[in-house]
Amino acid sequence: MDTPPIASISALIGEPARALMLDALMDGRARTASELADRAGITRQTASAHLARLTDGGLLSLERQGRHRYFRLHGEEVAEALEGLMRLGERRRGEVAVSRPQSPERCARSCYDHLAGRLGVALLDSLHGSGYIETRGTRLLLSPSGERLFARMHIDWRSLQRRRRSFARLCLDWSERRHHLAGALGAALLAHFLEYRWLLRSDDSRALAPTDRGRRNFRECFGISV
Amino acid sequence: MDTPPIASISALIGEPARALMLDALMDGRARTASELADRAGITRQTASAHLARLTDGGLLSLERQGRHRYFRLHGEEVAEALEGLMRLGERRRGEVAVSRPQSPERCARSCYDHLAGRLGVALLDSLHGSGYIETRGTRLLLSPSGERLFARMHIDWRSLQRRRRSFARLCLDWSERRHHLAGALGAALLAHFLEYRWLLRSDDSRALAPTDRGRRNFRECFGISV
DNA sequence: CCGATAATTCGATGGAGAACGAATTGTGGA
DNA sequence: TCCACAATTCGTTCTCCATCGAATTATCGG
Numbered sequence: 001m002d003t004p005p006i007a008s009i010s011a012l013i014g015e016p017a018r019a020l021m022l023d024a025l026m027d028g029r030a031r032t033a034s035e036l037a038d039r040a041g042i043t044r045q046t047a048s049a050h051l052a053r054l055t056d057g058g059l060l061s062l063e064r065q066g067r068h069r070y071f072r073l074h075g076e077e078v079a080e081a082l083e084g085l086m087r088l089g090e091r092r093r094g095e096v097a098v099s100r101p102q103s104p105e106r107c108a109r110s111c112y113d114h115l116a117g118r119l120g121v122a123l124l125d126s127l128h129g130s131g132y133i134e135t136r137g138t139r140l141l142l143s144p145s146g147e148r149l150f151a152r153m154h155i156d157w158r159s160l161q162r163r164r165r166s167f168a169r170l171c172l173d174w175s176e177r178r179h180h181l182a183g184a185l186g187a188a189l190l191a192h193f194l195e196y197r198w199l200l201r202s203d204d205s206r207a208l209a210p211t212d213r214g215r216r217n218f219r220e221c222f223g224i225s226v
Numbered sequence: 227m228d229t230p231p232i233a234s235i236s237a238l239i240g241e242p243a244r245a246l247m248l249d250a251l252m253d254g255r256a257r258t259a260s261e262l263a264d265r266a267g268i269t270r271q272t273a274s275a276h277l278a279r280l281t282d283g284g285l286l287s288l289e290r291q292g293r294h295r296y297f298r299l300h301g302e303e304v305a306e307a308l309e310g311l312m313r314l315g316e317r318r319r320g321e322v323a324v325s326r327p328q329s330p331e332r333c334a335r336s337c338y339d340h341l342a343g344r345l346g347v348a349l350l351d352s353l354h355g356s357g358y359i360e361t362r363g364t365r366l367l368l369s370p371s372g373e374r375l376f377a378r379m380h381i382d383w384r385s386l387q388r389r390r391r392s393f394a395r396l397c398l399d400w401s402e403r404r405h406h407l408a409g410a411l412g413a414a415l416l417a418h419f420l421e422y423r424w425l426l427r428s429d430d431s432r433a434l435a436p437t438d439r440g441r442r443n444f445r446e447c448f449g450i451s452v
Numbered sequence: 453c454c455g456a457t458a459a460t461t462c463g464a465t466g467g468a469g470a471a472c473g474a475a476t477t478g479t480g481g482a
Numbered sequence: 483t484c485c486a487c488a489a490t491t492c493g494t495t496c497t498c499c500a501t502c503g504a505a506t507t508a509t510c511g512g
Contacts, residue, residue: 001242001243001246001266001267001268002242003242003245004242004245004246004249004315005311005312005314005315005316005318005319006239006245006248006249006308006311006312006315007239007240007241007242007244007245007246008240008315009240009311009314009315009318010236010237010238010239010240010245010311011236011237011240011241012236012240013232013233013236013240014233014234014235014236014237014238014239014240015233015237015469015470016227016228016229016230016233017227017470017471018233019229019230019232019233019236020227020230020233022232023230023232032488032489033488033489033490034487034488034489040227041227042227042470042471042472043471043472043473044488044489044490045471045472045473045474045489045490045491045492046470046471046472047489048489048490048491049469049470049471049490049491050470052490057318058314058317058318059314066479066480066488067478067479067480067487067488067489068479068488068489069488069489075317077310077313077314077317078314080310080313080398081307081310081311081313081314082232083310084303084306084307084309084310084311085231085232085235085236085307085310086231086232087303087306087307088231088235088284088285088303088304088307089230089231089232089234089235090231091284091301091303092231092235092283092284093231135361136361170396172306241499241500243500243501258458258459259458259459259460260457260458260459268500268501268502269501269502269503270458270459270460271459271460271461271462271501271502271503271504272500272501272502273459274459274460274461275460275461275499275500275501276500278460292458292509292510293457293458293459293508293509293510294458294459294509295458295459
């Protein structure tokens with residue numbers, strides 16, 4: 001009886017130290033082997049073996065930069081699969097004990113390279129409600145007013161549409177169990193929020209903290225009170 | 227360093243025998259412990275231990291019926307998480323070798339309790355293209371013509387809408403990498419296709435074989451040539 | 453109540469792999 | 483050229499758990 005693909009992949013994720021490293025990479029940023037070793041609470045030589053296996057298994061991609069080796073999740077699909085597992089974990093926790101409804105990660109966090117959490121869900125709702133974005137078939141499209149909105153935000157939506165990556169997709173949120181915006185457009189929006197300091201990253205978690213400017217702008221532009 | 231939830235869940239899935247049993251349950255049907263043991267190629271006592279762990283971990287639900295114990299996937303979310311892992315496995319295979327593009331599972335299969343594969347994707351496209359179904363926000367809605375269509379098919383869409391379960395959702399197909407129709411409406415459609423013998427289940431795989439009547443009806447009703 | 457079958461528990465065995473110390477390779481800066 | 487630091491390789495130890503045989507419990511049909 002041969003081992004099915006989901007088994008070998010799950011076995012990779014199913015080791016606590018490796019899971020901690022993957023979790024640390026869920027924000028889409030690249031991290032060095034040493035940093036990931038510290039995150040997982042193991043020595044560097046052990047981490048090295050784990051990272052080799054994860055890379056070999058297609059879950060991580062590797063970028064060499066001088067004497068550093070930067071690891072990141074290998075594509076959106078990896079992040080999506082991990083999200084699916086997180087939903088299961090969250091559900092299980094919800095059955096057993098009272099979940100902490102107000103953690104900073106639930107409020108706003110990065111999911112791979114786009115915005116998730118209550119803010120991410122509210123943003124997609126707002127884009128829909130204001131008619132900036134429409135769903136045609138299974139794809140998301142910009143309306144003319146949406147095109148103007150993104151042009152005002154200096155987001156070059158035309159070039160995003162030309163990419164091979166899907167322009168705008170729905171991603172299911174593990175904490176909210178509703179969709180938020182993913183794809184190239186979702187990534188561009190998060191990049192914008194970070195660049196213009198609407199949101200600040202945290203070094204040690206995926207949580208995103210809104211600044212005062214962010215609060216003001218989210219309310220004015222999208223009618224969202226953070 | 228405590229083990230994160232995704233690690234314990236993935237460790238459950240990551241054991242070859244358990245993965246084979248989960249895979250056997252991916253069609254949404256319930257199976258006995260003995261049958262799952264045979265599927266996985268292990269003895270019954272070993273399978274019993276595995277099934278206990280899977281149930282304990284919230285991946286399977288158990289239904290006692292006489293001296294049989296029927297196991298099934300515990301909810302849609304489990305099937306979705308497994309699909310996410312399958313997408314990763316499929317991607318990896320695609321990188322390495324030529325995939326077999328014409329397997330019966332790719333043509334049509336059950337995904338938990340709804341229709342997937344090329345036929346599932348084509349069906350959703352057709353429903354959209356003919357204006358039977360519309361996407362409003364992140365939800366799928368029936369148009370008036372869609373309501374008439376389902377009434378003709380003796381599918382009681384009103385009662386489906388009253389359920390707690392989401393009425394109609396998009397589910398990402400691991401082989402086609404596009405969406406098909408899930409949720410209560412997707413389940414009702416598959417049930418209809420099976421009841422009226424448009425499709426036949428296979429006992430040992432998730433593949434669904436179209437009958438002659440099915441081929442004719444899919445062409446006439448939805449313009450799909452199987 | 454009795455045999456037959458489903459499924460479980462228990463105990464023993466074996467193998468896979470996670471962990472670390474020590475030594476080695478590779479890269480950048482002074 | 484030499485040192486500092488990132489990262490890996492190697493060898494060893496040790497823990498976990500999948501597996502099966504044997505015995506046990508549970509349920510059905512008579």
